[in-house]
Amino acid sequence: MINHVESPILEIHDLTVSYDQSPVLWNVDLSLPSGKLIGILGPNGAGKSTLIKAIMGLVAPSGGYVKLFDKTLEEVRSRISYVPQRESVDWNFPASVLDVVMMGTYGKLGLFKRPGKKEREIAMECLEKVGMQGFAKRQISELSGGQQQRVFIGRSLAQNADLYLMDEPFAGVDMATESAIFELLQQMTSEGKTVVVVHHDIYSAVNYFDWFIMLNLHLVASGPKEAVMTEDLLRKTYGGKLNLLTKVSELIRQKEFNPLKN
Amino acid sequence: MSDFVYFFTFQDSSIAFVVIGIILLGVGSAYVGTYSFLDKKALLGDAISHAVLPGICLGFILAGTKNPIYIVSGAFFSGALATFLSSWLRKNTRLSEDAIIASILSIFFGFGIVLLTVIQKSGNPEMAGLNQFIFGNAIAILEEDLWIYGGLAVFIILTLTAFQKEFSLLVFNAEYGSAIGYPMGLIRLVFNVLMILSVIIGIQAIGVVLMAALLITPGAAARFWTDKLSYLVILAGVFSAVSGVLGTYISFVLPQMPTGPWVVVFLSLVALISFLFAPKRGVISRYISRRSYLKRTHQDHLLKALYRAGEKDKTNLSIEEIYETYPFQKKESNQSIKYLTKKGFIIQNQSFITLTSKGKSESKRIVRLHRLWELYLNEYMNIAPDHVHDSAEKLEHILTPELEQLLESRLNYPKLDPHQETIPRDNDEL
Numbered sequence: 001m002i003n004h005v006e007s008p009i010l011e012i013h014d015l016t017v018s019y020d021q022s023p024v025l026w027n028v029d030l031s032l033p034s035g036k037l038i039g040i041l042g043p044n045g046a047g048k049s050t051l052i053k054a055i056m057g058l059v060a061p062s063g064g065y066v067k068l069f070d071k072t073l074e075e076v077r078s079r080i081s082y083v084p085q086r087e088s089v090d091w092n093f094p095a096s097v098l099d100v101v102m103m104g105t106y107g108k109l110g111l112f113k114r115p116g117k118k119e120r121e122i123a124m125e126c127l128e129k130v131g132m133q134g135f136a137k138r139q140i141s142e143l144s145g146g147q148q149q150r151v152f153i154g155r156s157l158a159q160n161a162d163l164y165l166m167d168e169p170f171a172g173v174d175m176a177t178e179s180a181i182f183e184l185l186q187q188m189t190s191e192g193k194t195v196v197v198v199h200h201d202i203y204s205a206v207n208y209f210d211w212f213i214m215l216n217l218h219l220v221a222s223g224p225k226e227a228v229m230t231e232d233l234l235r236k237t238y239g240g241k242l243n244l245l246t247k248v249s250e251l252i253r254q255k256e257f258n259p260l261k262n
Numbered sequence: 263m264s265d266f267v268y269f270f271t272f273q274d275s276s277i278a279f280v281v282i283g284i285i286l287l288g289v290g291s292a293y294v295g296t297y298s299f300l301d302k303k304a305l306l307g308d309a310i311s312h313a314v315l316p317g318i319c320l321g322f323i324l325a326g327t328k329n330p331i332y333i334v335s336g337a338f339f340s341g342a343l344a345t346f347l348s349s350w351l352r353k354n355t356r357l358s359e360d361a362i363i364a365s366i367l368s369i370f371f372g373f374g375i376v377l378l379t380v381i382q383k384s385g386n387p388e389m390a391g392l393n394q395f396i397f398g399n400a401i402a403i404l405e406e407d408l409w410i411y412g413g414l415a416v417f418i419i420l421t422l423t424a425f426q427k428e429f430s431l432l433v434f435n436a437e438y439g440s441a442i443g444y445p446m447g448l449i450r451l452v453f454n455v456l457m458i459l460s461v462i463i464g465i466q467a468i469g470v471v472l473m474a475a476l477l478i479t480p481g482a483a484a485r486f487w488t489d490k491l492s493y494l495v496i497l498a499g500v501f502s503a504v505s506g507v508l509g510t511y512i513s514f515v516l517p518q519m520p521t522g523p524w525v526v527v528f529l530s531l532v533a534l535i536s537f538l539f540a541p542k543r544g545v546i547s548r549y550i551s552r553r554s555y556l557k558r559t560h561q562d563h564l565l566k567a568l569y570r571a572g573e574k575d576k577t578n579l580s581i582e583e584i585y586e587t588y589p590f591q592k593k594e595s596n597q598s599i600k601y602l603t604k605k606g607f608i609i610q611n612q613s614f615i616t617l618t619s620k621g622k623s624e625s626k627r628i629v630r631l632h633r634l635w636e637l638y639l640n641e642y643m644n645i646a647p648d649h650v651h652d653s654a655e656k657l658e659h660i661l662t663p664e665l666e667q668l669l670e671s672r673l674n675y676p677k678l679d680p681h682q683e684t685i686p687r688d689n690d691e692l
Contacts, residue, residue, distance in 0.1 A: 096490075
């Protein structure tokens with residue numbers, strides 16, 4: 001059940017990604033409409049984060065390609081914003097909340113140049129949008145999980161992009177923060193932005209997103225909520241890993257080289 | 263004393279050169295080292311500082327003299343080779359990082375010692391003093407050395423300052439840096455070059471082996487004092503420069519003393535002082551705040567005991583009864599009684615202790631927090647009434663007024679706790 005769309009904002013063509021040779025994503029082929037709130041669903045180890053990293057060029061694919069706004073990543077990088085997983089950084093790093101949010105302006109600022117008053121103002125605006133303006137001077141080590149997540153989203157907003165790719169922005173946050181973040185994402189899509197979110201909780205996902213990508217090492221489904229939220233597809237997504245696919249992965253891992261590499 | 267005045271007034275221009283050199287190298291290496299410490303790559307600095315030795319010896323063999331340009335180039339070459347090898351091995355083998363670092367360190371250093379022995383056996387009269395490259399001799403820094411080593415240190419400091427935002431991004435979240443299109447691989451390469459250079463600037467004054475300490479210790483010590491990157495870098499630089507100058511002074515006064523080890527001794531002293539005395543993070547301040555917290559909990563418990571006596575229509579407790587309630591804590595009990603009397607919470611009349619009105623309201627507050635928490639655990643977390651006391655006994659001391667308000671409204675201003683005891687409010691009679 002894979003719905004392709006006309007003039008997609010993101011087109012993924014036969015993407016295969018391997019870690020240490022063993023493939024973690026097989027032949028993902030999909031296209032996404034713009035202005036939608038899109039959820040990536042799948043069990044642990046299904047390749048959800050890997051898909052986002054491959055779109056951002058952070059992991060090299062062993063096959064296939066990604067096109068954004070019908071262009072290559074390098075041509076449109078400034079229009080795309082990436083929110084990494086909260087646990088991927090050391091929050092004991094000596095920096096203030098404002099310092100981190102200001103990193104969102106670095107892309108436009110470029111190398112060498114130091115952030116100034118303008119960047120500070122942008123960062124403060126974005127902190128306000130995520131409800132953290134009172135925390136600007138706070139050290140990031142003193143933040144709660146939900147606040148850390150807000151800081152990361154604030155940093156992403158400071159990029160003022162058209163397409164947002166967020167890796168588990170709802171992980172480890174309290175209910176109040178979760179609904180605040182969700183409202184913010186909805187507001188962004190109503191302004192015409194596209195937001196793609198890796199999400200782990202299937203129950204809340206049904207209420208949050210209008211388009212779903214379902215992954216389990218391979219693409220199970222991609223389409224509007226009404227079309228893909230079926231028991232059958234959910235069972236295919238969450239019903240354990242495909243035995244045969246895992247066995248083939250194991251076989252490839254034991255080779256001295258990666259046969260899937262171009 | 264006259265030595266002291268002579269050294270620190272810089273009457274001798276060669277001493278001035280040495281001091282300027284040691285300050286520059288101290289600040290430069292502490293600056294780089296602070297970033298690599300934050301990046302959790304402290305061991306890489308150690309490996310590089312050992313790995314430059316064979317390069318130094320090769321430079322010497324090629325030049326035939328202690329030509330600083332040959333020596334610096336040789337050191338840079340072997341340091342770069344070691345860094346490259348360690349990242350290549352990590353990418354292309356399944357060896358773990360610690361195994362790679364440990365083997366590179368010992369292989370390069372062992373090879374360096376072999377070359378050093380070969381040079382010493384060769385009978386070259388110039389070889390005298392090559393040993394200094396292991397432990398360093400700051401006093402032997404000449405003006406021409408200063409131009410090279412000092413120049414490199416200035417280069418390191420300027421580059422780090424110019425790329426501050428890029429290096430912070432590298433350490434904090436390199437993946438995000440790549441996502442916004444920064445050439446993080448190149449930035450990592452520049453940083454590694456600075457690491458190698460920061461080891462090289464110390465080979466004459468501190469010696470190769472001990473440069474690792476100069477890289478990491480200042481940043482690690484400064485981390486105890488501050489949470490701000492800008493202060494951290496400055497403080498690390500100051501620690502390093504001060505230790506450098508003191509170490510140089512020692513090797514000036516006692517000429518047989520090598521500089522490097524003395525600098526490290528002073529640095530360790532700074533680190534020890536930071537570890538012990540730094541506010542908030544220091545061991546002693548943590549000990550003191552724990553002690554004062556324990557004292558406060560004891561005072562709270564005493565007030566609670568008086569309140570509970572009041573619930574049983576007993577207006578006071580004798581000191582003996584208090585001792586019995588807290589066996590083996592006679593000293594603490596006396597301290598608490600003294601403190602609470604001074605604060606006006608209790609009055610001692612002969613050997614009987616009574617709550618004042620201020621004490622009543624404080625004791626009610628503690629009992630209220632205790633019982634509210636018990637009720638919360640029981641109602642919201644389904645914990646049986648006979649299992650809630652221990653947790654409440656600890657949390658009654660730390661719950662804030664905001665949390666108290668939240669508990670009250672969540673539980674809808676309850677009258678009784680899970681043991682059917684009254685939850686006291688301020689205007690209740692006692």
